[in-house]
Amino acid sequence: MATTHNQAAMTLYELNGMVRSTIESVLADEYWVEAELSEVRESRGHCYMELIEKDANGNTPIARASAKCWRQTWALLRPYFERATGQQLHAGMKVMLQVYAQYHEAYGFSWIVTDIDPTYTLGDMTRRRMEIIRRLKEEGVFDLNKELELPVFTQRIAVISSQTAAGYGDFCNQLAENEYGYAFETRLFAATMQGEQVEQSIIAALNRINAEADLFDCVVIIRGGGATSDMSGFDTLALAENVANFPLPVITGIGHDRDESILDMVSHTKVKTPTAAAALLVSRLSAVDAQLDDWRQRLVRMVTARLGTERQRMSAISGRIPALFSVVKTRQEARIGIIAERLKAGAARRINEQGHRIEMARQAIPPIAMRQLAAAHHKVEMLEQRALAQDPTLLLRRGYSITMCGGHAVRDAGQLKTGDEIETRLEKGRIKSTVK
Template sequence: MNQSLTLLELNRFVREVVKNNFPDTYWVRAETSDVRRNANGHCYLEFIEKDPVTQNIVARARGVIWANTFRLLESYFQSQTGTAFTSGMGVLVRVSVEFHEQYGYSLTVVDIDPSFTIGEMARNRMLVIRRLEEEGVLRLNKELPIPDVCNRIAVISSATAAGYGDFLHQLASNPFGLIFYTKLFPAAMQGENSEASIIAALEKIYENRDMFDAVAIIRGGGATSELNCFDSYPVATNCAQFPLPIVTGIGHERDVTVLDMVAHTSVKTPTAVAEFFIDHQAESLARITDLQQRLVSIARQAISRENSELALLSKDVYHHSIAFLSKQNSEIGNVVFMLRAYSQKQLDTLRQEHKEQVVRFRNAVEHVIRSEKHRIENAEQYFEMVSPKNVLKRGYTITVQNGKIVTSATSLVENECIETIFSDGKTTSEIKNIEKWKI
């Protein structure tokens, strides 16, 4: 325990070991990551190395470029490579190895070789192009036909970019009065997030692809050094396989990017992109106008020819119609005569049948009347015969008790009064005895 060290003592010992064993500076190949510049002008970053097969990080070291060195190296690097010093770049840097008791191991950059980065950029670009060729997608987008009517345009750009405003102004002020419909899908066109932002915009357009005829990727102005994202494989392969034609105008004068190579059409500026769509529409309009004029001319010739043939047919039809009508009138006259004679004969027959039916109807009615009269007379005789008055005259009587006719001895009660009605009067009797018979 007497030989134990404090952490500070240990770190000081490590610092001395590093200082004594790494006294010089060393050229190191690495990839930049997390590059950031603070308010004092110092540049802090990480150096990483990836496995060439798995792309997993196999080494990592913290790095720093002090402000006075960074001002010189940054300007020199950009002038030589045409691109800014940023994350994701392959670099060859001269570093000193440092170990600080508090901040640990780091590499301090004292020099940089731009030619290495230029080679790395060119190599990476060629690898992307070769990969696209091997996958058979390098020219897919170029093979897509641009519709004759191509005025629904999905735009990928920064909403605040001057080039986007120039693009819209050029479309709106076209000399042909053509109407264009544009929809902006905002994206970061530079910086570390540009790749993901552009791909996200493409995915949103893909979801609504039936609403658009083409895609414009525009970027007005800006440094050439900010074009790295347009050489990336993810952006290039997404554009190459996109189902709508893509027209690029990303505002640069150097060699074309990989994105320009895979796009259907590549022009220099956003204004040129607008001109491309205007010219395409104007050509389509000219073709349509020419077709319209040719169609009108052909239609007029056809109408004139048909009018001549129609006039000849009209004359033939007139003469044939006159002859046909004359023949039909004659036949109609014969039919009318025959119909009149036949109608008269039928009418005479119907009149005779009507007279016979009237006689038969009158005889039948008279027979029914005689029969009904005889039946009524028989009924009158019967009713007269069975009337109560005639029945009483024959010696029959009617017995009444409490206003009701008595039809059975069972309804009588002894010591009560009954009335007996005769043909010429009635009597009142008191019941003394009731003798009931069984029937």
């Protein structure tokens, strides 16, 4: 359906030109604006930013805008901001920018950055750091890793670093080429040490180390070769909690000279650089070696002194031995003589006593023997008389007879059977009969 216009249509370029003229006339001044960076990137020396403002009661963006900082301005603002804050601009950072409005017919609207206030960002960073520190202390873990003791011989090192970082190479070379020739075992757990993935990458490396914690004496987190201003990844609550609660002592050498990071604060020991971390481990072993050498020397001195004392004591004793032996010999010889005399006298008394007993026994034997012989002779006579009294011939003389059967005396007639031959003995003669 065709529409009739009373006014001639404008081209898009003309319309955008009108918008540009309006903006330049209405928004001619520069303004300071507070915002959070959701994206930052550089291209051909220019810096392109995406700005957002979030709801105070939530995390939902309620305003968005694009901003640009042209090359000549950015070349001045970037080093100024990084020197002041110690960090690079990155997503999630809150900033205060001085901007003016610009509208381009071909590229649309954007805010052009002419200045940046690092004190605002520092204040926000400080507030965030203080909040993280407060929470760590409330949880009771802020000094937890510091309470661990480094082993006396700290030689098995788990290293968290970028594999290609120059600092990692410096660290390994410093340990391998130490002047004392100490042997160290290092194992790399590679992690991202710069950019937005620092927190997650280091936590993942810590988890891998924790799975085999018995194989290591400590953990060294080192960073070298990256921008010294890109330190935001080391100031997070999650990373600090992981390090504070880690079961092994953690040494940090993440290469910056400005304020210490929260990671440094909760670690067991912090040094500035990877080479300083290696020097710390070498010097610790050197101190232990020196202490052991001191103990060895003290032990040698003590043993030498004790041996000298014992030699003097033995020499004194050996000098006294001949005299002591002579005295002891004389005493023992006298004692043996006394004992020998006592033995002789005792033996003589014993022999006399036994001789007297033998003589008494010899005199007592004949009368006793005579009495014993008389008694035995009387007993024999009595037995003889009894035997004579039992002689069967006496009975036969009195008129008795004895009946024999089979060589045995018959006492009961019932014992005999018909046909048995019996023999009757009389005082004079014998009679044989047959039982019927």
